Amino acid sequence: MTASQQTGRLPTHEVVYRRIREMVLFGELAxxxxxxxxxxxxxxxAGMTPxxxxxxxLTAEGALEFQGNRRVCVPVLTLSQLDELAxxxxxxxxxxxxxxxxxxxxxxxxxxxxxxxxxxxxIERGDVRGYLQHNHRFHEDLYALAQARILASLAGMLLLxxxxxxxxxxxxxxxxxxxxxxxxxxxxxxxxxxDGVARAIGADLQQGIDQIRQSLLAG
Amino acid sequence: MTASQQTGRLPTHEVVYRRIREMVLFGELAxxxxxxxxxxxxxxxAGMTPxxxxxxxLTAEGALEFQGNRRVCVPVLTLSQLDELAxxxxxxxxxxxxxxxxxxxxxxxxxxxxxxxxxxxxIERGDVRGYLQHNHRFHEDLYALAQARILASLAGMLLLxxxxxxxxxxxxxxxxxxxxxxxxxxxxxxxxxxDGVARAIGADLQQGIDQIRQSLLAG
DNA sequence: GGCGGAAGGATATGATCAAATAATCTGCTG
DNA sequence: CAGCAGATTATTTGATCATATCCTTCCGCC
Numbered sequence: 001m002t003a004s005q006q007t008g009r010l011p012t013h014e015v016v017y018r019r020i021r022e023m024v025l026f027g028e029l030a031x032x033x034x035x036x037x038x039x040x041x042x043x044x045x046a047g048m049t050p051x052x053x054x055x056x057x058l059t060a061e062g063a064l065e066f067q068g069n070r071r072v073c074v075p076v077l078t079l080s081q082l083d084e085l086a087x088x089x090x091x092x093x094x095x096x097x098x099x100x101x102x103x104x105x106x107x108x109x110x111x112x113x114x115x116x117x118x119x120x121x122x123i124e125r126g127d128v129r130g131y132l133q134h135n136h137r138f139h140e141d142l143y144a145l146a147q148a149r150i151l152a153s154l155a156g157m158l159l160l161x162x163x164x165x166x167x168x169x170x171x172x173x174x175x176x177x178x179x180x181x182x183x184x185x186x187x188x189x190x191x192x193x194x195d196g197v198a199r200a201i202g203a204d205l206q207q208g209i210d211q212i213r214q215s216l217l218a219g
Numbered sequence: 220m221t222a223s224q225q226t227g228r229l230p231t232h233e234v235v236y237r238r239i240r241e242m243v244l245f246g247e248l249a250x251x252x253x254x255x256x257x258x259x260x261x262x263x264x265a266g267m268t269p270x271x272x273x274x275x276x277l278t279a280e281g282a283l284e285f286q287g288n289r290r291v292c293v294p295v296l297t298l299s300q301l302d303e304l305a306x307x308x309x310x311x312x313x314x315x316x317x318x319x320x321x322x323x324x325x326x327x328x329x330x331x332x333x334x335x336x337x338x339x340x341x342i343e344r345g346d347v348r349g350y351l352q353h354n355h356r357f358h359e360d361l362y363a364l365a366q367a368r369i370l371a372s373l374a375g376m377l378l379l380x381x382x383x384x385x386x387x388x389x390x391x392x393x394x395x396x397x398x399x400x401x402x403x404x405x406x407x408x409x410x411x412x413x414d415g416v417a418r419a420i421g422a423d424l425q426q427g428i429d430q431i432r433q434s435l436l437a438g
Numbered sequence: 439g440g441c442g443g444a445a446g447g448a449t450a451t452g453a454t455c456a457a458a459t460a461a462t463c464t465g466c467t468g
Numbered sequence: 469c470a471g472c473a474g475a476t477t478a479t480t481t482g483a484t485c486a487t488a489t490c491c492t493t494c495c496g497c498c
Contacts (some may be wrong), residue, residue, distance in 0.1 A: 010482065011482090013484090014488080020298050036447065036448090037447075037448065038446085038448085039447095046238075046484090047483095047484060047486085048448090048449095048485085048486095049268065049271075049484060050483080050484070050485095052268075052448090052449090053271060053275045054275075057275045057276065057278070057279040059276070060275075060276040060277075060279035060280050061279050062369065062372065069493090070447085070491075071492090073265070080367075081368070081369055084367050084368075084369040084370050085369060087314060087370070088310075088369065088373060088445090091314075092307065095306060095310075116275045148299075148303050149303075150281065150307065151302070151306070151307060151381070154307060154373065154376075157373075161369070164485070200453090230448085230490095231450070232449080232450090255482085256482065256483095257480085257481060257482080258481090266451050266452080267450095267451085267482090267483095268449080268450055268451070269449085269450070270485090287459085288458065288459090288482095289457080289458080289482055289483080290459095290481085312445090334485090361460090380486065
């Protein structure tokens with residue numbers, strides 16, 4: 001097919017995995033929504049086998065959840081699970097930010113600033129999807145600088161778990177009027193203050209967690 | 220088949236997943252050893268599809284690793300990855316131990332003591348596999364008490380990553396003459412000292428990490 | 439309200455296709 | 469003439485699909 005040129009040499013199950021991952025991260029799949037193998041296979045124009053494999057991966061990462069029987073859905077966060085996520089993220093992500101700050105070159109910082117600028121533009125535009133995408137990109141690219149694959153993969157899984165709920169939050173309240181912790185992180189980065197970067201990232205993700213908590217409490 | 224009676228109603232891919240997971244945890248698959256789908260399918264008497272799904276899950280959990288091309292093998296830890304694992308485990312597992320201690324009933328503690336007793340018997344017997352199994356069981360059952368599924372799943376993934384190396388270490392040096400941190404943890408648990416339990420577990424896993432580090436440094 | 443049957447969907451197999459590595463062969467050079 | 473390099477084939481293994489079988493659920497009926 002023509003689309004296979006764009007995907008280069010990536011196997012179908014990998015492409016499907018990334019696609020579904022995006023759907024979870026950026027709110028195309030809402031929390032609680034059931035996911036069927038044949039449905040996805042139809043939508044994505046793939047066979048059932050690659051879709052099955054992608055779903056297994058995403059289930060292992062916590063992006064999807066077995067429903068006891070043999071059904072799969074996007075997990076709905078409870079308050080206590082949100083506490084677990086808050087703890088895990090606060091443990092892992094500031095550390096990654098610290099390591100990243102130590103290794104960042106001026107070019108790396110400029111790149112992150114560009115991503116952050118696009119993020120802010122998306123906010124002003126009221127583009128929720130763009131906001132989520134660039135926010136995720138910012139954290140992902142930052143953590144990649146840390147050159148700590150295991151910790152980064154853990155952080156990726158944690159982001160996957162908060163993704164759907166973040167989407168819901170953004171639909172309700174905006175993200176206006178909140179302090180810009182990314183800006184703080186970038187400033188500290190330019191100043192060579194790795195601890196400051198870690199603190200800023202910790203504050204940033206705490207903001208997101210708190211917003212989700214508000215949303216859960218509101219019902 | 221006859222074996223399906225023992226497994227109850229578990230789907231094949233789940234059975235295969237648990238089997239391969241055990242092989243990784245308890246040293247039937249050594250670090251660096253290549254893993255082939257068809258080989259496993261033949262050994263386990265299963266079709267390719269369930270094996271593929273199990274491998275995807277285990278790869279997502281870090282128990283197996285893509286080898287760039289399309290080959291899969293048991294990962295070999297580097298020193299810097301060991302540092303990452305040490306940090307992540309020290310962040311997550313003491314917390315789980317703390318939560319578990321708060322919820323543990325006397326019956327729970329008795330169960331853990333029974334597991335620990337079997338562990339010690341395996342050590343005296345020189346039974347490496349038994350030691351690894353009961354050690355894993357001890358941590359797994361302890362963390363299950365915390366009723367924190369997300370943190371427990373993270374801990375499970377971290378244990379999966381150190382499993383193969385632990386096996387190698389046990390083959391070289393014994394585990395003799397090391398302080399018994401499980402005993403410390405259980406004592407603190409009976410005393411209702413959750414912080415003490417967390418400290419003991421932190422010391423326990425640090426011991427394991429240090430042993431692996433010694434082994435890596437020795438080459 | 440409990441039971442039976444139909445339908446939708448998940449599981450699992452084997453066949454087929456494609457890719458990567460291993461092995462062999464040929465031709466050239468020292 | 470021996471040895472090595474490059475290329476080509478062969479074998480092994482992974483990827484994908486189409487299909488058959490089995491659950492689970494839902495709906496109608498008793």
